[in-house]
Amino acid sequence: MTVSLEQLRRCHVAVDLGAARTRVYIKGLGLVVDEPSAAAINTRSGSLIAVGELAEKMTGRTPDYIRVVRPVSGGSVIDIEMAQRMLRHLLGEKLRRQLRRKPRLRAAACTPHDSDPLAQRATIETLVGLGARRVELVDTLLAAAVGCDLPVEQPVGSMIMVCGAATTQIAVLSLGSIVTAVRIPIGGDAIDHAVIQHLRQQHELMLPSQSVRPLQLALSGNGLTSHGPAMTEIHGRDVVTGLARSVQVDTAAVRRAIHTPLTAVLDGLGKVLRHCPPDLVADLADCGIMMVGGSALLPGLDQMLRDATGMPVHIAERPDVCAVLGLGAMLDGMVEPMVLNPLAA
Numbered sequence: 338m339t340v341s342l343e344q345l346r347r348c349h350v351a352v353d354l355g356a357a358r359t360r361v362y363i364k365g366l367g368l369v370v371d372e373p374s375a376a377a378i379n380t381r382s383g384s385l386i387a388v389g390e391l392a393e394k395m396t397g398r399t400p401d402y403i404r405v406v407r408p409v410s411g412g413s414v415i416d417i418e419m420a421q422r423m424l425r426h427l428l429g430e431k432l433r434r435q436l437r438r439k440p441r442l443r444a445a446a447c448t449p450h451d452s453d454p455l456a457q458r459a460t461i462e463t464l465v466g467l468g469a470r471r472v473e474l475v476d477t478l479l480a481a482a483v484g485c486d487l488p489v490e491q492p493v494g495s496m497i498m499v500c501g502a503a504t505t506q507i508a509v510l511s512l513g514s515i516v517t518a519v520r521i522p523i524g525g526d527a528i529d530h531a532v533i534q535h536l537r538q539q540h541e542l543m544l545p546s547q548s549v550r551p552l553q554l555a556l557s558g559n560g561l562t563s564h565g566p567a568m569t570e571i572h573g574r575d576v577v578t579g580l581a582r583s584v585q586v587d588t589a590a591v592r593r594a595i596h597t598p599l600t601a602v603l604d605g606l607g608k609v610l611r612h613c614p615p616d617l618v619a620d621l622a623d624c625g626i627m628m629v630g631g632s633a634l635l636p637g638l639d640q641m642l643r644d645a646t647g648m649p650v651h652i653a654e655r656p657d658v659c660a661v662l663g664l665g666a667m668l669d670g671m672v673e674p675m676v677l678n679p680l681a682a
């Protein structure tokens with residue numbers, strides 16, 4: 338996956354197909370789509386009923402002939418046709434206008450670090466099916482680092498942690514490239530799952546799928562931090578009787594449940610640091626870790642990393658959209674490549 342800034346400058350559209358959200362940036366227009374990667378289909382006729390925000394709202398509330406599907410899973414497109422239909426609807430007239438103006442439309446897309454050729458092929462095919470003549474793939478870690486203004490082209494080390502829904506990716510970058518990186522299959526979804534499992538096992542309560550996020554907020558928005566109330570009331574369905582029930586939940590126990598999947602993230606962080614040359618680690622001790630991705634907003638996650646590593650930890654200004662905005666900045670030519678002048682003999 339070696340794509341030059343020159344090639345990216347010729348692209349017109351930047352796409353980030355995430356497990357949770359789909360984001361599209363169009364040159365000259367900016368970020369035009371930031372919606373959940375979901376589509377609701379009528380299983381009798383096969384027609385599309387809703388996409389994005391509306392489809393997400395339907396999750397768990399549909400009659401049996403309507404199904405909400407997620408064409409992106411684990412960071413790669415698993416249903417190319419559905420991903421195309423979803424994107425076509427999310428973009429609507431904007432896509433048609435772009436195609437009319439630029440029949441030879443070029444697109445750029447983020448791809449998770451270390452993604453396999455099959456996953457890369459699926460992303461390319463999705464965009465080619467939409468009318469793109471050429472698709473350039475860029476590592477999410479690089480795009481996100483550019484999107485949060487890290488000095489990627491400089492000969493200094495910068496550390497980035499992309500906390501997505503399906504994966505967490507951590508890298509040390511220097512001179513415009515990735516020095517060491519890991520991708521861990523743990524993200525916001527695993528955290529939500531840990532909360533669901535905890536309530537099921539400890540309180541025999543089944544949570545409506547949509548209320549996990551409110552639950553984290555119910556911990557008075559304190560996520561992994563210990564501020565806020567010690568107990569909180571949660572509504573759900575009894576696992577045994579099937580009746581609606583509400584229980585008083587110990588917030589500290591929920592926090593402990595969330596901690597379990599996060600130990601894998603801390604292991605990954607340690608691995609990256611161990612494989613990093615000492616000079617770069619010394620740089621990192623000064624400038625710290627930059628957190629991006631939607632799950633970076635989980636309150637207390639930054640403090641947990643600070644405690645575990647002893648390094649400064651920052652959260653990007655708009656962590657959820659950093660990757661697509663970084664890709665957009667490359668399309669707009671805002672990124673200057675470092676000029677490596679070979680010394681005259």
Ligand SMILES: Nc1ncnc2c1ncn2[C@@H]1O[C@H](COP(=O)(O)OP(=O)(O)OP(=O)(O)O)[C@@H](O)[C@H]1O
Nearest residue numbers: 355356357358501502503504525630631632634635
């Ligand atoms: N305020 C918040 N607090 C905690 N978690 C949040 C918050 N906002 C979003 N999230 C979580 O962030 C995740 C979505 O992040 P993001 O939009 O970066 O995912 P994605 O790019 O679609 O996923 P991936 O990159 O893994 O394919 C979801 O799991 C969501 O639960």
Ligand SMILES: [Mg+2]
Nearest residue numbers: 355356501660
């Ligand atoms: Mg993402």
